[in-house]
Amino acid sequence: MITPRPGGRTARTQAVVFEAAAALLAEKDPGQLSMTEIAVRAGVAATSLYRRWGDVRTLLMEVAVERLARESPLPDTGALAGDLKAWTAAIAGSLASPGGSAFFRVYVATAPTGSAEMPGRARAIGRRLEQVQAMLDRASARGERAPGVLEVTDHLLAPLYMRALFGVPADPAFAEALVDRLLSQT
Template sequence: MALPEQKAAARRPGGRSARVLAAVQRAAEELICERGADKVSIPAIAARAGVNPTSVYRRWGDVHQLLTSVAEARLTPDTMPPDTGSLREDLEEWAELLLAHIGAPEGAASLRTVVNDVADGEVRDRCLRRRADQVDLILEHARSRGEDVPTTERVMDHVLAPLHFRVLFGVGDTDGAYARALVGELLS
């Protein structure tokens, strides 16, 4: 016979904390997209998420901490970069995934939140480090296959930076073909 705790765990994968965290993150992202980060408050986020504001204050302290936490989570997903067997294909797939991620309204809003928050360089630095770690892994795979590889810095400067710039400033024609072209220019 299952204990009540086991039944609850079976009904709630990840538990209540995971559901509250996901609801708060989703609510914050939606409100940032609708209103802009400067017009978002913890009571508004809590109401949208269907949780008590005290729960949100207890976990994050203030709206600044909450918004940077949400932005960092959005910008540093725990996904493994592709390993297709070819550096060009790995970088093309990675660039397209990156663009899809940051180009979505929530991703672009998160990117603006981190960039605008110059006071918290730690969040920005962690986001950049996670992207550099993904590039390092792609390059290590290619190196182990005997391919010539550029430096991580060159990939960041020639692929990641232009994509972020174009998303931040809303430059049109920033699509998968553009992302692949950046990789082609890098490797030519």
């Protein structure tokens, strides 16, 4: 059984487990969560969680990746400024929701202090960067002058996530101002 159907047992238990983990993530630190706790909340045997994900870090990273994919769709407004504004607004919105910075917290908490590895990590962050690159490529194809991916992460993503982390509100107007600031400097 490599890819079970959406309604299969495997998919079903994964769904309840992810749901339970996400709910707990909105309540407490990633570092405070245990396999046992998630298993109880999900109504699933802890044994199953250990067998499928190995440890809490791995499980939480998968949850984060899955949620991220759903929360900020890639916009296409026809202009770079519009794309970036819609995208950052969506990010700001999801960061504002309870547990909205959960993905980011999980990433940081599970990221190795050293330099190397992490397949889940690369996948998680790769998703965001692919979105950025796609937008920038479209802009270039239209003949617009576009910044690089690094500029976007440095000047758009960084302030938004930092604010989420420190509890400073980041409303849509702030996100929009960041985009204007970035584009006026290219």
